[in-house]
Amino acid sequence: MTEKLVRFSVSMPEALVSEFDRWIEKKKLKSRSDALRQIIRDYIGQSLWEVQEGEAYGTFTFSYDHHSRDASSEITRLQHDFMESIVCTTHVHIDHDTCMEVVVLRGSTQEIVRFVEAASSLGCIRVGVPGLLPPI
Numbered sequence: 001m002t003e004k005l006v007r008f009s010v011s012m013p014e015a016l017v018s019e020f021d022r023w024i025e026k027k028k029l030k031s032r033s034d035a036l037r038q039i040i041r042d043y044i045g046q047s048l049w050e051v052q053e054g055e056a057y058g059t060f061t062f063s064y065d066h067h068s069r070d071a072s073s074e075i076t077r078l079q080h081d082f083m084e085s086i087v088c089t090t091h092v093h094i095d096h097d098t099c100m101e102v103v104v105l106r107g108s109t110q111e112i113v114r115f116v117e118a119a120s121s122l123g124c125i126r127v128g129v130p131g132l133l134p135p136i
Helices: 014-027 032-051 071-081 109-120
Strands: 055-065 086-093 098-108 125-133
Touching: 014 032, 032 125, 055 071, 055 109, 071 109, 098 109, 109 125
Parallel strands: none
Antiparallel strands: 055 098, 055 125, 086 098
16 A cells, blocks of 8 residues: 655755755765655664654664684573564574674664674674664
8 A cells, every 4th residue: 555645845045956966966865855854764774763752663783703602502592581572583694703693673763773782792602783662
């Protein structure tokens, strides 16, 4: 089902419009409207992290050294602790020492944020990148 589009105008300084148009071109977006929709969606998703309200979908992508002490058991324990929120995980072998996992989450924003905070505190995780989307 296609939603009805609402037309509105935005006024801003010419220099900002020029900068915005360069950004749109760099991102290969089709129009200012597409760009504004994307920016607004991103902002709403980010604000969900801040207010921690409502239901959402999220991901946590991280890398770790699978040789590090207790890495596998720490990660497995964490995932079992949050199994109600985890939809699935994908494990990728990057090289002989490094693995990457993507954890797909669904549930309350507060619970997803708790998972990301708990995962980020694990000593075995090298890099972790969270993502959160509002319900579609």
